[in-house]
């Protein structure tokens with residue numbers, strides 16, 4: 001391969017000039033840094049004429065939409081519908097005093113239902129997990145909060161699924177719609193959570209209603225993507241057979257294409273529900289009651305014991321919802337023997353009906369099976385607090401030192417260094433990287449994304465975000481990469497580690513804040529550690545997947561030519577796995593960006609802090625500009641990594 | 656004898672894959688070869704094909720992989736819009752049908768069996784087979800009864816609740832066949848329908864096929880890679896190469912008088928005696944009345960080998976199905992077919 005390249009002068013020339021250009025740009029960047037003191041101010045920070053009032057424009061547009069187009073009435077109307085549904089679920093799940101005045105359903109009935117669903121979908125283990133989650137919730141006395149959270153998911157997820165399905169089908173039917181949809185989805189999926197909240201607050205206000213609507217909007221994009229993907233994957237012969245059976249377009253869609261794309265669509269449902277949970281927890285920032293709000297309050301009050309309990313509840317809910325929907329997605333239809341009776345065919349329904357009846361009856365006799373008051377709960381917050389306190393005191397010297405060391409010797413110098421860089425030098429550096437990876441086009445993409453950030457007027461804040469993300473990702477690489485290599489060494493270990501990573505990835509990001517606040521309190525070190533934890537998981541995961549995915553034949557060939565384990569790893573496995581590992585790096589950067597912004601409330605001075613301010617002053621323009629600035633960072637990295645990985649795959653003959 | 660009624664009539668049908676293929680075809684001069692078209696960036700899957708298919712006829716299409724067989728059949732059912740030429744079904748240009756008319760045509764006249772089955776994975780056998788009836792809007796009960804009937808016919812009785820993934824390839828193929836039979840189509844397209852079946856069932860299905868065709872007089876377009884199968888079933892065989900039909904004729908003619916070098920090569924390996932029938936060698940009688948017992952026209956040369964060797968007549972009379980003498984066959988010629996012509 002390389003021989004062929006070097007022998008061919010035409011192939012070599014552009015490659016050479018490409019690195020030359022990149023080196024030249026790098027030189028410019030270095031020069032700009034070195035001569036900073038004598039540079040004109042316009043090259044150090046974006047000059048005034050370059051900073052455009054995007055926020056004002058967006059605000060004007062929003063005001064126009066809200067007041068002149070009367071969009072307010074539409075959104076309010078929709079919101080009222082959602083509120084009505086929320087009231088119904090709130091009544092049923094935790095007995096809010098609203099129509100239909102039936103609730104609350106006894107907790108034992110809900111636990112039994114969850115158990116039967118788990119059993120029907122996968123078997124005993126999932127049944128135990130599902131029912132156990134609800135038992136845990138009730139035992140810990142968190143029933144009302146959990147049901148507040150769940151009642152929103154129950155309303156929001158179906159809306160997201162429906163909208164996603166509709167938009168997905170539209171995009172699949174029309175190439176033009178798909179073309180418009182793609183960039184929107186790209187941006188939407190890299191906008192931090194808060195960016196969604198501000199417009200919703202403007203249009204809807206705060207409270208559960210707003211929480212539900214922001215959740216709906218936030219979880220639609222993955223559904224659209226999976227619907228599109230699934231419909232595209234339906235084999236042409238299946239569609240043709242539908243045509244030959246004389247199906248009309250509508251018949252074709254609902255009885256051939258959508259059912260055949262079932263698995264992908266259900267994977268979309270899984271993602272919707274996980275996104276819903278993540279967002280519902282965060283929606284506490286806009287007055288959404290429930291688990292998220294409690295967690296937020298407790299964390300801010302540094303009540304570690306009870307935060308841990310709530311954290312466990314959220315984690316259990318996340319894992320349960322994830323496992324159940326995944327099991328549903330991969331379920332294959334199975335036939336019954338002929339002559340099977342109705343009862344056997346519908347055995348889960350029968351079991352459920354019986355168990356629910358029993359639970360209802362028992363709940364009448366034993367009030368404990370109906371509702372459990374907080375005072376009756378078995379909260380373990382006190383012992384947990386004691387243990388945590390003991391632990392914290394024990395390792396206090398270490399954390400103290402670590403905190404001092406990180407802040408004085410790494411974080412502050414690093415932040416100052418990033419802030420020292422003239423913005424022109426940063427742009428030149430990014431252009432150099434872009435050029436080296438993907439030529440002129442990538443260089444322009446990099447400049448465009450960061451140029452827009454410069455024009456937004458939030459350069460310094462953005463650089464602080466960049467510094468935290470780059471430091472955390474670097475740390476995550478240093479830890480995650482070796483861990484991935486270690487995990488990939490044996491089959492069994494790989495499966496285990498992958499399972500752990502999978503589970504950790506289902507946790508809503510908020511959860512990662514609990515241990516770091518516990519250890520480091522509320523400061524930059526805590527933020528960086530949370531981001532680091534969150535970012536390390538995808539790295540471990542993709543490193544393992546990349547290493548495991550290397551074709552056996554190649555490894556055998558290496559072994560045959562007498563390579564040692566280490567040589568095989570460095571010369572065969574890692575180079576082949578690198579494209580996959582880079583996907584992990586990409587995800588890691590994305591996750592870090594999200595996390596940095598979320599962590600803002602425990603004290604940072606970056607874009608996230610400004611976003612919180614925008615949220616509390618409901619400044620849509622500012623909020624969206626900040627959100628887009630974060631999204632552009634993510635999209636730039638995404639572009640670079642994808643370019644690099646696809647080139648690399650081609651070179652390795654993998655694509 | 657009545658002239659056979661043409662059911663499907665194709666005139667200069669072209670199918671090119673590629674951007675703006677119509678423009679390329681319109682501006683095309685002369686008769687470019689497959690490779691020349693490929694140079695221009697198009698794949699000529701069907702090249703200038705003109706074939707008429709009669710009612711009750713079974714046309715078998717053969718050719719190497721990628722020669723355009725499946726594509727041609729898709730053009731006949733308008734699963735693909737053709738690039739040039741016309742396809743008429745019962746006199747109606749199907750290119751001109753609107754969506755509704757096309758759906759009607761497919762609901763009432765056409766059935767198709769797909770090379771890789773094209774079953775709906777989420778429906779069990781019964782619901783797959785009943786699918787075309789469901790599309791027509793028949794009620795649950797009738798479609799169930801009819802579906803069970805055809806499921807029985809293809810030998811899948813008792814498995815109607817299985818899902819496609821729970822069936823073997825051959826069984827899945829039979830579901831596909833049953834589904835296409837459910838609406839009793841007049842025109843039946845079969846894309847390698849028996850390729851996934853084991854030899855025994857394959858034979859059974861072929862017999863079933865011949866019986867059905869005899870009984871219902873369906874018009875069938877059948878794709879196969881298997882020459883024996885083609886010989887058993889075909890009224891005519893069309894041999895395709897690079898999208899063009901090299902020759903479309905009765906099996907006898909194809910082996911006895913190959914139109915092109917390619918067809919000769921294609922049929923070289925075949926034992927001609929098994930293919931050629933007495934009627935294929937029969938010449939009209941010009942006044943001479945050959946004596947003796949006539950030979951039935953549908954016997955192959957191989958089947959009458961012993962007779963040929965033992966008989967002493969130079970000319971042997973050949974009769975049709977009803978016993979009427981239609982011509983005479985030179986014994987020497989038949990012996991040449993049997994043992995190969997002397998060098």
Ligand SMILES: Nc1ncnc2c1ncn2[C@@H]1O[C@H](COP(=O)(O)OP(=O)(O)OP(=O)(O)O)[C@@H](O)[C@H]1O
Pocket residue numbers: 672673698699700718719720721722723724725726727770
């Ligand atoms: N949708 C398509 N787009 C582009 N080219 C196609 C398409 N469908 C078929 N072709 C090409 O048209 C040619 C004919 O394909 P076709 O499937 O008709 O062959 P076939 O004779 O049925 O082969 P097989 O015996 O393998 O089934 C092939 O070269 C194929 O690559």
Ligand SMILES: [Mg+2]
Pocket residue numbers: 724725726770846
């Ligand atoms: Mg084919």
